[in-house]
Amino acid sequence: MSKIEATLKELGITLPPVAIPAAAYVPFVRTGNLVFLSGHIAKKDGKPWVGQLGKDIDTETGKQAARAVAVDLLGTLHAAAGGLDNVARIVKLMSLVNSTPAYTEQHLVTNGASELMAQVFGAEVGAHARSAFGVAQVPLGACVEIELIAELKQ
Secondary structure: OOHHHHHHHHOOOOOOOOOOOOOOOOOEEEEOOEEEEEEEEOEEOOEEOEOOEOOOEOHHHHHHHHHHHHHHHHHHHHHHHOOHHHEEEEEEEEEEEEEOOOOOOHHHHHHHHHHHHHHHHOHHHHOOEEEEEEEOOOHHHEOEEEEEEEEEOO
16 A cells, blocks of 8 residues: 555545536646646535535635545546556645635635645645635535646656
């Protein structure tokens, strides 16, 4: 068992299969040593985790939703890379947080995903650049959508 597999087991995470796209796109694209994962929305009990930060979801719950998105992203990354041990670096996360105009803690919500990447891959491989935006809406009313770029080992 690899270190990453052991960490996932310790965290109680079972990687989900790659989700079937709901529109005209593919789950990931690989070019050279980079893999770009399409945006994944937050899900709870297999359904979109609906709500708006600053209205009916608080920051801590949003952080949990972002962590749930990160688990789904890891499942897709596992498929795209032929295993998480083939990941050289998490390069960037971009997070879209469904939030009210007055809500300003998108960065704290996104920490749910960023912190999981660091836990799974370690501080060096899991550290990444990041953007966190507040948006008026996310597909299907989900509270968070996150996309990921990773570098793969040669």
